[in-house]
Amino acid sequence: MPFDIQVTRTREPKPRPPAGDLGFGRFYSDHLFLADHEGRGWQNPRIVPHGPIPLDPAASALQYAQAMFEGMKAVPGERGPLLFRPQMHIRRFNVSARRLCMPEVPEEDFLHALRALVREDASWVPTEPGASLYVRPTMIGTEAYLGVRPSRKYLLYVLTSPVGNYFGPRPTPLRLWVETEHVRAARGGIGAAKAGANYVAGMAAAERAKKAGFHQVIWLDQNHQHVEEAGTMNVFFRIGDTVVTPPLEDSLLAGVTRDSVLHLLREWKVKVQERPVSIAEVAEASARGELKEAFGTGTAATVSAIGELQWGEKVMRLGDARGEIAERLYRTMMELFGSRRPDRRGWLVPVDPS
Known part of the structure; x- marks a missing residue:
C-alpha cells in the first residue's frame, strides 16, 4: 500500500x-x-x-x-x-x-x-x-x-x-569559464550524488566566473584535463558530425535531461559518443573549425546553448544563437512539455492516472 x-x-x-x-x-x-x-x-x-x-x-x-x-x-x-x-x-x-x-x-x-x-x-x-x-x-x-x-x-x-527559464525569459547563448584551479568532485567521491555539499564546493569558482562576466563554469576532472559538467548542467559538444558527451562516472551527475537528449539524438540517427573528452580536444576542434556547437542540459536549463568557452587565454566562440542540433532538441522538448508533440516514450506521467 x-x-x-x-x-x-x-x-x-x-x-x-x-x-x-x-x-x-x-x-x-x-x-x-x-x-x-x-x-x-x-x-x-x-x-x-x-x-x-x-x-x-x-x-x-x-x-x-x-x-x-x-x-x-x-x-x-x-x-x-x-x-x-x-x-x-x-x-x-x-x-x-x-x-x-x-x-x-x-x-x-x-x-x-x-x-x-x-x-x-x-x-x-x-x-x-x-x-x-x-x-x-x-x-x-x-x-x-x-x-x-x-x-x-x-x-x-x-x-x-x-x-x-533558469537563465532568464530570453536567454542568450552562455559564456562559460573553464575552471582550472578548483575541482567540483573527484573520482571515488560523492560527485554522482545530488548532495548539497557538491553545490557549495562549486560556489567559489562560480561566483568568481560571474564577476568576470561568465554565466557558469565548465568543470574538469581532478587532473584538470577532461570535461565533466557545465555548472548545473551536463555538457555536449558537436565536433564535426558527431555529438560527444562525457561518460557517466562517479564524479558527475546522471542527468535525466541528458538521458532524454541521448534518446532523441539516437532516434534521429545523429552520431553520438559517450566518451572522455579533454578540454584540449575541444580547443583543438575549435581551432580547426570543427567545433560546430556546444550545449548544456538539465531540469532547470532544459537545453541551453553555449556561445563561448574561455580556457585560460584561449577563447572558443560558437556564435550568438543555438546550433542546429541544440535548436531541434530545445523545440522538441518545449513541444513535448506544451502537449504539442505526442509523448510516444511515456515520459510524461499524469498526476491523476485515471
Missing part, C-alpha cells in the same frame, strides 16, 4: 506570482509534503502549509552535511499536471541516498507523494511557454548528535516552485 497521506490545507493561500516574471526559485506554492524516518520505515506522511521546519542545531544535516535533494518538473496537460520522468528521478534520488548513508524511499510511495502534492497545488503549475512547476524533493538528517556517524533520524520533504 502507498503512503496514507494526511492533508492539512492552508488557510492563507498565497497570491500567484506574475506570469512572465517567475525567475527561478523566487516563489513557492502553498504546501509541502513531509515524512519522517527513525529506523522503522517512513512514517507520518503528510501535506501541510508551506512554512519553516524546526531543526535542532546539532542535526547531522547542519553538522556533517547529510543532506541531499532532487530536481524535477511538472508541466500542464489537457487533463491536469504531468510529471516529467518521475520514476527516473526517484531512482536517482535513491542512488544519492545510498551513497550518503540515508534511507531510500520506496518508488511507489514516492510517486504517490509527488502526485498528491502536485495535485494539491495544481493551480500553481504555470501555463506560459517554457515555464514549469519545479519539484524539489529533499532529505536531511535530523538527529541531534555530534558523533561522526549516519543520522538515525531523517526528514523527507518536497516543496514546489513555479519557475521560468
